[in-house]
Amino acid sequence: MKNVLIVGIGAGNPEHMTVQAINALNHADVLFIPTKGDAKAQLADIRRDIVSRYVAKPQSRVVEFEIPVRQTAERSYNQSVDQWHAAIASAYERLLTDELRAGQTGAFLVWGDPMLYDSTIRIIERVRALETVAFDYSVIPGITSIQALAASHRIPLNLVGKPVEITTGRRLHGSFPEKTETAVVMLDGEQAFMKIEDPDARIYWGAYLGTEQEIIISGRLAEVRDEVLKTRAEARARHGWIMDIYLLQKGRDFEE
Ligand SMILES: C[S@@+](CC[C@H](N)C(=O)[O-])C[C@H]1O[C@@H](n2cnc3c(N)ncnc32)[C@H](O)[C@@H]1O
Structure with a gap:
């Protein structure tokens, strides 16, 4: 055998x-x-x-x-x-x-x-x-890249006692923030975060995690999303490829 x-x-x-x-x-x-x-x-x-x-x-x-x-x-x-x-x-x-x-x-x-x-x-x-x-x-x-992302941003993945959805860019629409407060988005070739309009949403983004080229950006989505988009496009052009992942979250620990 x-x-x-x-x-x-x-x-x-x-x-x-x-x-x-x-x-x-x-x-x-x-x-x-x-x-x-x-x-x-x-x-x-x-x-x-x-x-x-x-x-x-x-x-x-x-x-x-x-x-x-x-x-x-x-x-x-x-x-x-x-x-x-x-x-x-x-x-x-x-x-x-x-x-x-x-x-x-x-x-x-x-x-x-x-x-x-x-x-x-x-x-x-x-x-x-x-x-x-x-x-x-x-x-x-x-x-996993999810663990690498959370470690680099020094964050726990879930809010206290709350679930987490793991999804792709194609499937994000209708999921966060309507159905889930925390979504991990992988395999996103279309930058689906650009379509999220929620003033409370935060993003924790990371590319090339664990490698020498690692880049991370975090903050209120409405304030940093253009920076993420630009940084992503520049890094992709510079390296010829990109692998990125992000966590979207709204709400706070201990909030119902
Ligand atoms: C085909 S999946 C493989 C996931 C892998 N099995 C894991 O455990 O992370 C590829 C996706 O994982 C994410 N990914 C994997 N490695 C990554 C890294 N070092 N930095 C950022 N994202 C990464 C990206 O979202 C990428 O599009």
Whole structure:
């Protein structure tokens, strides 16, 4: 039987790596590193840095593979993601068939934690369902970008006794501030915070968290949103890519 480890590596700072994650990488025979094209080359570099810092097993090897690009033309969002996952599942199937021998362990280095807006677990389940390569797998948790954001801003995530919604830019509309007092927004390519008109709303924004380029801005949304928009656009142009996340909140602790 082959074995797969899905290892959360933290959200940008190599020191996010847990002892469990370091031990998992050192247990693996093959370390799979995804590459996503030139713009996001830094993300592959951070994974390479993690391997060279923490992996001390001379006989293990790194296998880099290209993640297929998601096709969006003439498809609904769900169709597009489903087809994309199928393409990645084929790539994983090839890796597990060609790069791992029976009895060997392969590790996928997953950004942040594998349970948060990441499909490695569901794609690995898809590969298992194909029944073309037999393997078992385990998941090792990691520090998420939500934790990195809260730590950098030195804030608790929730108001006392209150819930938190985790959502995407596409889904923010109608959620905050109508339905939830605290929303974490990820994967926001449209800067959905610009459409929120609530005088009480605060934003805690962060980009490239945990890396040398980290930028954070916080304050009353109405007062800082133009600054966030401008800073984001400038940083994106300077680096050629951006990853950002933010918390929107209204109300106060102990208010009903
Ligand atoms: C595909 S999701 C992966 C999330 C990841 N599994 C996690 O645990 O954080 C990518 C989104 O996570 C957020 N993100 C991840 N790392 C980040 C970082 N270092 N700085 C800011 N946002 C980050 C951004 O919202 C980005 O669009």
